[in-house]
Amino acid sequence: MTAIPLPTARSRPVHWPRRIWRVVQIAIVVGYCLFPCYWMVVSSLRGPDAIFSNDLLPLNPSLVNFRGLFGSANNFGYALRNSLIIASFTTVLALLIAMPTAYALARTRMRGKSVVLGLVLAGSMFPGIALLTPLFQLFRDLGWINQYQAMVIPDISFALPLAIYVLSSFFADMPWELEDAAKVDGATAAQAFRKIIVPLAAPGVFTAAVIVFVSAWNEFLLANAFSIDLASQPVTVAIATFTGASEFQQPYGTQMAAGVIVTIPLIIVVLAVQRRIVAGLTAGGLKG
Amino acid sequence: MTVTTRPDAERTPRPTGMAVGTGPSGCRSAGGWLVLPTLVLLGLVIGYPIVRALWLSLHTEAATGDRTDVFVGLANYLRALVGRDHGGFWNSVGVTVLFAVTTVALEVVIGTLLALLMQRVRRGRSLVLGSVLVPWAIPTAVTAVLWKWMLQPDGIVNAVLGKKILWTGSEWPARVAIIVADTWKTAPFIALLVLAGLQLVPPSVHEAARVDGASAAQRFWRITLPMIWPSLMVAVLFRTLDALRMYDLPAILTEGANGTTTLSLFTYQAALDQARFGYGSALSTITFLFVFAVAIAFVRILSRRIVAGAGAGKVA
Numbered sequence: 087m088t089a090i091p092l093p094t095a096r097s098r099p100v101h102w103p104r105r106i107w108r109v110v111q112i113a114i115v116v117g118y119c120l121f122p123c124y125w126m127v128v129s130s131l132r133g134p135d136a137i138f139s140n141d142l143l144p145l146n147p148s149l150v151n152f153r154g155l156f157g158s159a160n161n162f163g164y165a166l167r168n169s170l171i172i173a174s175f176t177t178v179l180a181l182l183i184a185m186p187t188a189y190a191l192a193r194t195r196m197r198g199k200s201v202v203l204g205l206v207l208a209g210s211m212f213p214g215i216a217l218l219t220p221l222f223q224l225f226r227d228l229g230w231i232n233q234y235q236a237m238v239i240p241d242i243s244f245a246l247p248l249a250i251y252v253l254s255s256f257f258a259d260m261p262w263e264l265e266d267a268a269k270v271d272g273a274t275a276a277q278a279f280r281k282i283i284v285p286l287a288a289p290g291v292f293t294a295a296v297i298v299f300v301s302a303w304n305e306f307l308l309a310n311a312f313s314i315d316l317a318s319q320p321v322t323v324a325i326a327t328f329t330g331a332s333e334f335q336q337p338y339g340t341q342m343a344a345g346v347i348v349t350i351p352l353i354i355v356v357l358a359v360q361r362r363i364v365a366g367l368t369a370g371g372l373k374g
Numbered sequence: 375m376t377v378t379t380r381p382d383a384e385r386t387p388r389p390t391g392m393a394v395g396t397g398p399s400g401c402r403s404a405g406g407w408l409v410l411p412t413l414v415l416l417g418l419v420i421g422y423p424i425v426r427a428l429w430l431s432l433h434t435e436a437a438t439g440d441r442t443d444v445f446v447g448l449a450n451y452l453r454a455l456v457g458r459d460h461g462g463f464w465n466s467v468g469v470t471v472l473f474a475v476t477t478v479a480l481e482v483v484i485g486t487l488l489a490l491l492m493q494r495v496r497r498g499r500s501l502v503l504g505s506v507l508v509p510w511a512i513p514t515a516v517t518a519v520l521w522k523w524m525l526q527p528d529g530i531v532n533a534v535l536g537k538k539i540l541w542t543g544s545e546w547p548a549r550v551a552i553i554v555a556d557t558w559k560t561a562p563f564i565a566l567l568v569l570a571g572l573q574l575v576p577p578s579v580h581e582a583a584r585v586d587g588a589s590a591a592q593r594f595w596r597i598t599l600p601m602i603w604p605s606l607m608v609a610v611l612f613r614t615l616d617a618l619r620m621y622d623l624p625a626i627l628t629e630g631a632n633g634t635t636t637l638s639l640f641t642y643q644a645a646l647d648q649a650r651f652g653y654g655s656a657l658s659t660i661t662f663l664f665v666f667a668v669a670i671a672f673v674r675i676l677s678r679r680i681v682a683g684a685g686a687g688k689v690a
Contacts, residue, residue: 111491112498118488119505119562123512125530126520138526140533183411190408202409209416211612211669213619215638216662217419219645219654220426243419246412304513306622307638311646322515326626338523345516356511357504364503367510367563368570 123349130342137339151343162344164317165324169303169348172234172320176241176302177295180249183242184294185287188253189279193262210247214240214307222311232318240308245298252297252366256290257283293362296355303352321348424662427655434652450656459644463657466640467664469633473553474617478610480557485564486606490594492565493572506562514559518626521555548632552623564609571605572598611672618665637661 132139133148155162190196191203217240222231230236260283268278284291306322313319319327325344328337356363431450454463492502509517524530525541532539541551575598583593621638628634630643641661645654 108495112495112502115488115491115502115565116505118484118558119508122520122524122558123508125524126516129523138528140528140530183415186408187412190406194408196406196409198406202413205413205416208669209420211615211665212420213638213658213661213665215619215621215641216427216658217423218642219430219651219658220423221419222646223430223651224422224426239415240419243415246415250412300511304515306513306515306625307642310625311642322513322622325513325519326515338526341519342523345512345520348516349512352511353508356507360500360504360507363507364566364570368567 126342126345126349130339130346132339134339151339152347154337154340155343155347161316162321162324162347165319165321166347168234168313168318169320169322172237172241172309173299173302175234175238176245177299179238180242180245180298180302181253181291181295184246184249184253185284185291186279188250188257189283191250192254192257193265206247206250209243214244218308218311221308225312230312232313232315234318236312237305237309237320238302241302241305244305245301248301249294249298252294253287253290256287256293256366260286289362290366293359293366296359296363297366300352300356303348424659427659427662430652431656431659432652434650434655446652450653451660453653454657454660462635462640465633466635466637469549469635470618470620470637472549473556473620473636474614476553477556477560477617478613480553481561481564481613482606482610484557484561485609486568486602488562488565489568489572490598492569503566506565509559509562510566512559514622515626517555517559518623521551521558522627525551542628542632545633548628548634552620552627552634555623555627556617556620560613564613567605567609568602571602575601607676611669611676614672615665615669618668619661637664 128142128144129137130151131144131147131149133146133150136144136146136148139145187202187206191199196202221236221240225231225233225236264282264286265278268282269275273281303320304322305320306326309320309323310326313323316324321344325341325348328341328344432447433445434450449457453459488506492499492506495502512520522542526532527538527540531541539547541547579597580593583597588596619638620636621642624630624634624636624639625642630636630639635643637657638661641654641657644650644657648654
C-alpha cells in the first residue's frame with residue numbers, strides 16, 4: 087500500500103513511472119484472476135506425453151484431450167446436454183417466479199414485506215446440505231432420482247434469493263412515471279406490469295438470467311446425490327468423476343479439456359454483459 | 375408463512391370511486407399474490423426438508439439404514455455430539471470453522487488489495503472487470519479439479535515454488551490447498567463489492583487529506599477503510615455463511631482426506647455414502663442450526679453497520 091496514485095490532471099505531461107505502475111496494477115489483477123485459467127487451457131492442449139510439462143506455452147498443441155472427452159469412455163456430450171437442460175429450465179422458472187416477487191417488493195406497499203424479505207434472505211443463507219436427506223428420500227420415493235426435475239427444483243430455490251435481489255434493485259431504479267401513465271390510461275396493475283415494466287426491465291432480467299444460469303450450471307452438491315446414472319449427470323458431476331486409463335491415474339488432460347469447454351461459453355456470456363453483472367452482483371451483495 | 379393476502383378482499387369487487395391510496399401501485403393485496411409463488415417454492419424446497427429432517431433425525435436408528443419408524447429420541451444427536459462419532463464430528467466442525475475464518479480473512483485482504491489496484495484503472499477497465507468475473511463464473515467443481523492439477527507433485531505450483539510438496543498427501547498442505555483454491559475463486563468477488571464501496575468515497579476527501587499532508591497509508595486507514603467498512607461487513611457476513619457450508623472443494627480436491635472433511639462433507643458421507651438417513655438428518659439439522667446461529671450472531675453484532683451498508687450496497 088505504498089502508493090495509491092491519484093488521478094493525473096489532463097494538463098500534466100506524461101508521467102512515465104505512474105504510467106508503468108498503472109500497467110503493473112492491471113497486470114497484477116489480470117494475472118491473479120486469469121493465470122490458473124490460462125494454465126487450464128494450456129494443459130488441455132497437451133497430449134499424454136507432454137501433460138506434465140511446465141512450459142508456459144503449449145509446444146506441439148494437440149486436440150487429443152478434446153477428442154477423448156466425447157469418446158465412449160466419458161460421454162461428455164450427455165453431461166453438456168444435461169447441464170444445458172437443467173440450467174435453462176432453472177433460469178426460465180426462477181425468473182418467472184422471481185419477477186412478480188421482486189416487483190411486489192420494489193413497488194407495492196404490501197403488508198408483511200419485511201417478512202418476505204427476511205424469508206428470502208434466510209433462503210439465501212440456507213446450507214444446501216440440510217436439504218440433502220429429506221429431498222433424497224422424497225425424490226427416491228417419487229422415482230425422480232436421475233431425473234432433471236430433481237435438480238431443477240432445488241436449483242430454482244437456491245437461485246431465487248439472488249434473482250429477487252438483483253431484479254428488485256433494477257425495478258426500484260426504473261422510471262415509474264410510465265407505469266402511472268399507463269394506469270391513468272386505464273391499464274390495470276397487471277397490464278402495467280406486463281406491457282410497461284417487463285420491456286423496460288429486460289436488461290435487468292437478462293442480468294438476473296445470466297446470474298441464475300451460472301449458479302445452476304455450477305451446482306454440484308445436490309446433483310452429485312441426485313444423478314447417479316452417467317446419462318443424467320451434469321457437467322460438474324461428470325468432471326469430478328471422470329475415470330482415467332487406470333483407477334489410480336487421474337485423467338488430468340481430459341479434465342482440463344472439459345473444464346475449458348464448460349467454462350468458455352459461460353465466460354463469453356458473462357463478458358458480454360459484464361458491466362450489468364457487476365452492478366447486479368454488487369446490488370445483491372451475495373455470492374452467486 | 376404470515377403473508378397477509380386477504381383473499382376475500384381480492385375477490386369482492388371494489389366499489390367504484392373508492393380511492394385506494396395504498397402505494398405506488400395502489401394495490402395492497404396484489405403484492406401478496408405476487409410473492410406467493412416464491413413463498414410456496416421456498417416452503418416446499420426449504421421448509422419441508424427442515425421439518426422432515428427434524429422428524430427423521432428423531433426416528434431412525436443410527437445403524438439400520440433407512441428404517442424410519444423407530445423413535446429414538448436424541449440418540450442420533452448424541453451419537454455425533456458425545457457418542458461414538460464425536461471425534462469425527464468435532465473434527466469436521468473445527469475444520470469448517472478453520473476454513474471459514476482463514477478463507478474469509480484472506481479473501482477480504484486480497485479482495486481489498488485487488489479493488490485498490492482496480493480503483494484508478496481507466497484504460498483497460500473492462501479488461502480488469504472482465505477478468506475479475508472469470509473466477510466467479512468458473513464452476514467450483516472445475517476450480518477444484520484445476521487446482522488439484524496445478525498442485526500435483528510435478529505441477530506448476532511446485533515448479534514455481536521450486537519445491538516438491540505433496541499437497542494433498544498430508545494434513546496442513548491439504549488444508550492449504552483448499553484455502554488457496556477457495557481464496558483464488560472468491561477474492562475477486564469481494565474485490566467487486568469493495569470496488570463498489572470505494573466508488574462512494576468522494577475524491578475530494580482524499581484530495582483534502584493529501585493537501586493536509588496525510589500519507590497514502592494514513593488515507594487508507596483513516597478514510598478509505600472506514601468508508602468501505604459497511605459494504606465489507608456485508609460481504610464478510612455472506613461469505614462466512616457460504617464458507618460454513620463448503621462442500622465442493624474438499625469433496626473433489628481432497629475427497630475429505632487428511633483432515634479436510636468439512637461439516638457438509640461429513641454429513642453427506644453419513645447420510646448418503648453410509649445411507650444412514652436418521653443420523654444424516656441429525657447432522658444436517660445441527661449444520662443448519664450452526665449456520666443459523668452464526669447468521670443471527672453476525673446480524674446482532676453488525677446490525678447497525680448493515681443498516682448503514684444497506685444504503686451503500688443496496689442490500690435488502
